[in-house]
Amino acid sequence: MEMKCLSLKDLISVRKIKAGSDDTDTMNEQKENICVERRIMTPLKSDSLMAHRRVCSPDITHITPIKHPEKSHPDPWTPTANLKMLISAASPDIRDRELKKTLFRPIENEEKVTEEDEDLDDSCQFEVLDDSERRPSRKQKSLGLLCQKFLALYPDYPEASESINISLDEVATRLGVERRRIYDIVNVLESLMLVSRMAKNLYVWHGRSLLSKTLEELERTGREQGYHLLMDQRDGSSPHAAQHTQNTHVASSRRKDKSLRIMSQKFVMLFLVSKTRTVTLDTAAKILIEEGQDDSSHSKYKTKVRRLYDIANVLTSLNLIKKLHVREENSRKPIFKWIGPSDFRSDSESLEVSGAHTGTAERREKMVRHSSFIQVVPTPHVNRRLINSAPSTPHRDGKDEPVDFSRKSVSSVACRLQFEDSPRAPSAGSTSVAVSLQPETPYTAQFTPQAVAYLPQTPVLMLYSSHVPEGITQGQRSPVTDQKKREREEDENQASKRSKRTASTESETAESECLDTREVSPGNGPVKEDGVEKRSNTDPHHSSQYLYVPNTAGLNGLNFLMPAGHTHGGMPAVAVPYFLVPSPLIAGTVPASCAEGAAGGGLSFSVPTVLSPARFVMAGGAFGMADKFNNAEHHGYRGPGSTLSPQGLRKESPRPVQMQTPSTPKEAALWSKSFFETPGAFGLLASPPAARKRGSAQRKLDIEHPSN
């Protein structure tokens, strides 16, 4: 009976495959073909073959003749497999899922192709592949290879205008692996900001665009944590070094350190602070092991090493490190050497060293955008907030925990980098915000901005100005009058409640109405919000409102904040969802120097402007990524930059992302205030311990409400 089910399933899947149902993403596939060849340093048989096959002929995939029962499906004799099979047979949904999975396998996973074909295409047995080919070896199923395949699906440096969404489900099916494996990869990628989590099952791809910045932050943090000292003395087999680390971190985290993301970041830190840029697994493991409880130290060590192998495999796939072997006495100690970017510390010239082999000049050029940046004074609140996102820990001390900043990346605290709360330096640069002017951004040109601030790590593009051009002060009522402000303050309680609710609930489950995305009139048309016109300015010399354009419009993580009336015709030339942010709340955030420079108009703001860190604490909570699809669809947005990825369009987002953006002028002001003027805004968002305890389990979208 079991065998029957499988056969049927497989048969169906083959039919679908042959029907060419996999053409949904031709573009990606082409990319993959290109990328696979480019990326794979050591041509792996399976991958090159895969690429080749894809290019040449789909039919070739059906060549494989012989069937491998034990591989074509889970071993039916194991308890797990049995259970799966039974469940599958009983549940149409599960069956469909499995079917889908199978369906995509032939496309992305060479060995799977072989297996499936063997299963189904007995009549097409023209060739016979040797065992090694038919039966995927352990290596062929390695995380590293899987990661390469994963990476091949996306560009290293996605266009600023393209928003590449990653559906874990889809990727898993495409690659023919379990979601669990995708998590392993994504977690590491996320630790380096190559991807950011948007919602459950949904990530957004950044590629290497933010890598340099991330590495820079990692190095800095690593030094702050004293890792360089540890690395310097690691020759001593590092037990002492490890101890040092522990002492340094004191009550540092427990569980989050076990997080693959955190571990990955720390692992990378070790490389970056190391003079030789080499790290042995042993050293890394020991350094990363916190508690030195003797009773469990060994098992901890082993587990740590396992995880490090996982991480190292992914990093290797990223061409960031490579494994070497050091013959030491009677054992061969694996040692990893950093081969990734090493010059990311420089400012505007910061380019990826490794970019040479992965990116084009054009791509590298984009990296420059993330060059200059400033530090934001971290606050305990912020730290806590970030800690919040870290995998839950049964016993969390609530502080001194390394924080996975990547989690907050896009949707959250802009650019907050927080790995650990060093007791000795609570605010010691563990968090930082990169801000740079972005004269060359295509969007600025369209908006004719006065100044632009770009927050690299949490892609946010801000445009601001000190004056308002004529023609935009068309006298519409300002949503942010003083009176309104007062009212707003009165409403704070409500807002607070709302924020609390938000903080304690799944951020991704949101009501789209919260996301104030309106269609922007390409011309002079007034902006409407809930039927109410709201653009304007009563003061001809000051823009009273700014438009915040969340990157929900497929702008690849770029959020805009611009003077409402600062574009030609008073409105942006592009149609994007946005909402207004009262000028008074922003004006103060713009340094005089910047404002002045900006006053010149046009794009004459090449000089990096140092912005008040505190004022630029833009909580992702509010600027968080909204559900792109929802926005795009619900608001009919089809802007220039709205290149929703095929995947994105194909797959509906699980749920609307809850945007804690104001939906009313009142809220906007209140909200903005907290974001732009409250240094500890994030901290305020910190959920109470109860609400904060989240773990490896279902993650909330890292969006939090600004006020609380």
Add this chain to the structure above:
DNA sequence: GGCTCCCGCCACTCG
């Protein structure tokens, strides 16, 4: 025989 690391169980959290 030790190094690697795949595999998937199962704990957690949240809706």
Add this chain to the structure above:
DNA sequence: CGAGTGGCGGGAGCC
């Protein structure tokens, strides 16, 4: 209670 996450470690492939 189901779904999404992801920590964790058994144990088998590989060198």
